[in-house]
């Protein structure tokens with residue numbers, strides 16, 4: 129790689145030089161800062177890159193305040209330039225944090241500490257003055273599963289015992305980033321402070337990052353994101369020494385302080401724990417802003433679907449983590465004449481425009497996609513996307529400079545060996561241990577996707593005509609059905625369940641509730657969230673999209689009943705026709721299901737047992753109703769909107785009378 133090995137000139141700017149400026153803000157900070165007692169006003173910092181003086185005042189104050197607390201050796205203010213990118217990758221490689229993958233263009237491999245491989249839901253908290261703003265009021269003795277609340281006092285203690293001095297010996301990076309196209313009325317700005325260069329490199333891919341964001345921000349407000357790997361080092365990274373992924377698994381804390389527009393994350397350098405624009409900002413804080421401002425921040429892909437007649441519609445779909453969003457968003461339809469384009473694969477920010485049309489933007493600029501299971505057969509467009517400028521984490525490495533993971537489906541020549549994500553050389557399948565961690569991921573720029581939608585960066589967003597919910601349901605839940613109306617659609621979201629996956633620390637394949645695929649990502653009380661969704665029904669100027677539920681994961685004796693992936697286009701075709709008002713649905717106990725033969729199976733290679741795919745076992749649904757009732761009563765309690773309770777009652781009656 130053509131890296132300029134000359135380090136940037138060290139500008140020796142110290143805080144002392146700006147004492148008047150700093151002391152003014154310090155005084156102001158003293159009363160409000162959560163770390164006030166720990167401030168050491170005399171410390172000096174090297175500014176390694178960028179210019180503190182040119183930062184907007186509020187950003188500069190945020191940086192100075194946290195520099196005094198975290199006490200890094202140096203500060204690097206990101207400008208998002210190519211030069212900076214080269215410098216970062218150079219340093220990461222020099223320190224052993226990433227290795228080049230010579231088979232591809234500008235691709236890299238990082239492997240983490242085996243204890244830092246996924247989101248840590250049990251250590252993720254939201255702190256508000258009023259507990260009820262964050263979690264539903266439930267009975268004493270019941271463990272809530274819809275967001276973890278922490279009191280501001282406990283949060284103060286938790287933060288105070290972690291952040292002071294946490295960046296000693298490290299460089300503090302300042303990342304100005306925009307969620308959504310820079311300058312779009314739907315976009316929001318954040319500043320992430322981090323001591324991980326890996327996080328900077330990832331944020332550069334996942335968000336719009338750099339000087340242009342600061343230019344747009346001017347003196348406006350932003351979401352304050354503070355991140356530390358939580359492992360202070362003394363002295364600088366020993367060049368050439370064996371690299372150890374910095375983290376502090378026993379003290380992980382992912383904290384949200386919505387009343388202060390702050391996110392503070394400590395101890396993990398991986399994924400949603402550390403790329404704070406993603407789940408922390410775009411979903412948890414985002415959902416709070418959305419409710420306040422009358423829009424929706426959702427864990428949804430956004431896709432364009434063009435039918436053989438050339439008519440195009442956009443859909444948004446919410447599936448829980450590792451349940452198929454990236455795959456659906458990039459699918460290569462098997463049905464002739466259909467064309468799919470990708471707007472986003474994980475998060476949708478949606479707002480009704482003045483004509484009552486729901487419009488969505490993808491706040492991200494990259495894909496942080498699950499690697500295992502991605503192949504030329506399942507997701508060829510993802511495979512094509514990741515051939516360049518991609519950072520892979522926790523996948524296997526091949527001796528010819530490539531990557532490897534379970535389900536990649538590629539013949540390996542005899543003379544090529546694989547090193548597993550844990551560093552086991554000459555790894556063999558027979559060991560029974562995977563070459564790649566099940567939550568290993570690729571981090572890749574969205575604009576490299578060959579089917580990226582031509583409107584994917586449109587500032588006003590794309591028009592959404594259907595919302596699709598889905599999860600991994602091995603039993604009882606049909607391939608596709610449609611809600612009777614909006615309220616029933618909201619109920620389908622509320623009742624969403626799925627088998628646990630490796631995206632978080634859950635063990636085993638137990639079916640868990642994951643309402644709206646947002647269980648780990650709600651920023652506020654789920655009961656209030658339901659009220660917000662239901663409220664759109666009251667405005668008759670809004671064109672409410674149709675709502676669907678899909679399940680690619682129903683199982684029979686010999687595995688999945690439905691071939692999935694590109695064949696899911698057959699289900700999209702039915703959904704498309706329903707949105708166009710075609711008479712191809714009939715009532716069932718659970719919702720509107722396809723009339724016989726209305727799902728196009730032409731050209732399908734293997735026979736599919738459609739009867740079994742759509743069977744509604746009475747026992748199963750009776751249990752489902754009972755279990756949902758228990759869940760809503762225990763977990764949402766008095767905060768459950770009456771309309772949702774009514775929908776459940778209606779489902780119960782239909783199950784009793786129709787099945």
Ligand code: GTP
Nearest residue numbers: 449450451452453454455498500501631680692693
């Ligand atoms: P997050 O990034 O964690 O939010 O995940 P995601 O929802 O984007 O899931 P993704 O598309 O990465 O898929 C996760 C896993 O499910 C991969 O191993 C896929 O191969 C598998 N998968 C996706 N779609 C299908 C499908 O239609 N059928 C089957 N059987 N598996 C699928």
Ligand code: SPV
Nearest residue numbers: 247399400406407449631
């Ligand atoms: C998810 O878990 O839903 C992800 C991966 O998209 S992470 O960014 O780690 O949250």
Ligand code: MN
Nearest residue numbers: 427449450474
């Ligand atoms: Mn996700």
